[in-house]
Every structure is written in structure tokens, then in C-alpha cells.
Amino acid sequence: MIPPQEKNTGMDLERLIACPECDLLLRRIHVRPKVKAICPRCRSLLFQVKPDPVERTLILSLTGLILFVPAMILPIMRLNALGLEQSAGILQWVSALFRTGFSLVGLVVLLTVAVIPLVKLTLLFHVSMGIRMGTGWKILGPSFRIYHHMDEWGMLEISTLGILVSIIKLKDMAQISYGTGLLCFALLMIVSLWASNTLDQHEYWALMKRRKSRTGSDG
């Protein structure tokens, strides 16, 4: 056995990659965009090169941010029964849960449908813009890490399915009409999913690394 230290010196760390799921040490390979590089041992996705990740993510996250306010404020649907009317948007969902005393559930809904998707879009915009403009990695790095950790807690697509299920549940009880909020919300969901799909995490980190070394040599 060769001691680890000796082994390291001969390796160019830039050209290596370790599988996040089984820790196998692999040589980084060049793949065409959209082709998935898979770990040969555990078959997890190592990376996938995305075409123009920064520009696309920048545009999509900006679109998402514009859609965010109407999607949250405008009523998603309106319920009509015997002349009584009730409309609700996302913020009313949360306030209804708080009003009935279920503040923990309300908090979970508020975070997963409003706060985290907003923060995710803002961070994506911030990081993409930063890479584009060449601002410091010192600000971008922590932001992108927060994004990475928040990723799975944004639940726009799940709540959209929730809206569909409740439409079916309520359709026999009362008349339902749909608001502009539903359209905005659906678009927001699509744009957010699309934005996280065009994002290339490995490329982003590599770009930030390059900035870091450049500013390092300047200073």
C-alpha cells in the first residue's frame, strides 16, 4: 500500500471527482452538454453539463421574481355556494391556518410555498448575476451554499398538485372560478423548476473558483 500522502502529490485534484453517494474517486471526464455522467459503481448522477447555464438561469430567475408577487397576492380561485363567495390566494391559505390555531402547519406552508421559493429565486438571480458581472466569490459562495441546502424545501410543484386535488374535492360542493393568481402561480412553478434545471452547480462552483484565484493574483 502506498501511503495516502504520496498518492496525493501525484494527483491533479482539478481533474478528479468523488462520487457524492459512494465516495469512489474518479477521473473527471469531458461530456457533451445534456449527457449524464454516472458513477460506475453506485450509478448516481455525478454531473451533467448544461448549455449556457448562467444566462438561462439568470433570465428564468428574473422571470420567476417578477411572477412571484402576483402569484402570492392574487386570488387563486373563488368558491361560490348559494350566493356566498370566498376567494383565497396563497397568503390567505397561511392566514386561515393561523386563524384556526394551526400555526405550525401554517408556518410550514408559508415557508415551503412562499419564503423558500422566493429566497431560492433571489439567490439564483444574485449568484448568476454575480458570476456574469464578475463580483466577488466571497459573497456568492455562501449564497450558493444556502441555495443548495434550501433546494428540496421549496414545494411549489407539490402545492400545485394540492390545488388540483382540492379543485376535484370541491367541484361537487360548490361552483369554482379560477383567478389570475392560478395562472401566475402555475407559471411561477414552471419557471422555478426550469431555472433549477438549467442550473449547472459544478459549472457555477468552477466559475466562482476561477474568480477567486483571479482576485487572489490581483491582490
Place this chain on the structure above:
Amino acid sequence: MIFVEEEMEKERLTALEAGLFNCLDCHLLAPEGEMPADRRCPRCGARLHPRKPNSMQRTWAMLITSMILLFPANLLPIMTVTYLGNREPNTIMQGIEHFVHSGDYFIAVIIFFASILVPAFKIVGIALILISIHRQWKTWLRHRTLMFRLIRFIGRWSMLDIFVIAVMVALVNMGGLSTIVPAPGATYFAAVVVMTMLAANTFDTRLMWDRLKGTGLNRRSHPRTRRDRRRTI
């Protein structure tokens, strides 16, 4: 597509065996020897660990908590429907029965999957994986990893019922005619989903593969691609 010319080493190494820490936030390989005193990743600033700290204990703790919470979540009503003065509490299962009776089988299946099967599958699946590590199993590694990947992917979708409740409570609020309010089961159910997600986050799949250390069972060591499998060397 350019692949690496030759395989890396004759004996395959994990990053840890090569003295490298893999940063799980930014995928940088940091040599253990040159680690700064605060053990933070030189690129992204995340704290580096050889494996996620106390992964097994934390995952067990979250998992047992969610097992306990699963009972009130399923047995207590998750919402109370009042229609013309009639109060009717509904558990998750009663909600599904309601859909079956009204003929919405598709929705019934979706809710059954999201609210009953997925949480149960997650808890049993993670428990199985944890036990397999305690028992030092060296087989079915790829399948167990795949199962865990599936658990992580579908776990979030259990939150579906919580969103349905939120919509219904906000919309059906018509005074004497009809109101829907949440019931205690909803809080427990949301807690189960959050807990199982946290359990999946604290678990480290690499612990399974570490059992192979020194057995020579590690296979080829260059990445494959799905499209061009044949062109690998």
C-alpha cells in the same frame, strides 16, 4: 466525448482512502493534510467531515421520532368538515374513502400514495438501510443506494395533503353553511413529513459503501454516461 485513457489505479480508492475530503456542498476535493484549522472547505466555506457527523445516530433519532408521530398522524382526524351544522372529522384514510365513494379513483390513488404509502415506505426503507449498515451487509449495495435515492426524491411529495388542507380551510369558510377547519392530525402529519426529510438529509449513503473497504469489490473507476455506455474504455 473524450474519456480518460486508462483506469486510474489498479486498486480503486474512495476519496477518503486517498486522504481527500469530498465537500458535499461544492464537490471540491480537499486534501486532509492541507486542511485549515477550522476544517472549512477552501472554496465554499462548508465545514468538512470525512462522513456526515453522527450520521447513524441522528438518522435513527429522526426516524424513531417520525415512527412515533406516524400513529397520531394517521389515527387522529386531519380536518373537520362542518356542513349545515353537521360536524364530521376526517382522518387521512376517511378522506381517501370519500374519493373512492365519489368515483375519483385517480385522486384516491394519488392521496393514498402520497399520504400513506410514501411515509411508510420511507420509514421502513431508511430503517432497513440503517440495519444493513449495522449488520455489515456487503450485498445489494447498488440497489440500496437506488432505494435511498428514490426515498429522497419522493419524500417531499407527502406534503401534498397539507396543501390540500390549506386550500380547503381557506376556501370553505361560509359561516353557517359550511366550514372546514384543520384538526390535530394535520400538525402530526406535517411533522412526520419534515422529520423523514430530515432523517434522509442526515443519512450518509457512503457509510454503506465503506463496508467494501479492503474487499477488492470496487469496480471500474471512470464515470460512465447513459448515452455512450459502449464507448467507455
